Amino acid sequence: xxxxxxxxxxxxxxxxxxxxxxxxxxxxxxxxxxxxxxxxxxxxxxxxxxxxxxxxxxxxxxxxxxxxxxxxxxxxxxxxxxxxxxxxxxxxxxxxxxxxxxxxxxxxxxxxxxxxxxxxxxxxxxxxx
Numbered sequence: 001x002x003x004x005x006x007x008x009x010x011x012x013x014x015x016x017x018x019x020x021x022x023x024x025x026x027x028x029x030x031x032x033x034x035x036x037x038x039x040x041x042x043x044x045x046x047x048x049x050x051x052x053x054x055x056x057x058x059x060x061x062x063x064x065x066x067x068x069x070x071x072x073x074x075x076x077x078x079x080x081x082x083x084x085x086x087x088x089x090x091x092x093x094x095x096x097x098x099x100x101x102x103x104x105x106x107x108x109x110x111x112x113x114x115x116x117x118x119x120x121x122x123x124x125x126x127x128x129x
């Protein structure tokens with residue numbers, strides 16, 4: 001699972017979309033039309049770039065409205081390349097299986113060392129070559 005950290009590039013995308021919509025748009029429209037998630041909007045609001053208000057009509061369900069507030073005293077998030085990435089679950093399984101395979105001295109029946117058998121179990125290659 002990727003880390004849920006807002007980066008500077010995603011914040012720029014949110015700003016461009018809000019400018020295109022005229023400065024205010026609902027959270028639902030951002031998600032459905034532009035794939036901007038709730039956690040990104042909430043983190044941008046915590047940094048001071050957006051304001052989130054709940055609009056309750058007389059009839060119907062309430063909607064959360066996002067408005068660009070200009071970012072006068074707002075902090076910039078880090079760039080995407082500066083955010084440390086999380087290890088993939090497949091890499092984690094490969095590391096675990098290679099350690100346990102090495103401790104067991106590999107697959108002796110077929111003459112494969114532990115790291116090769118861990119690779120085969122984790123990545124399921126089409127051929128053994």
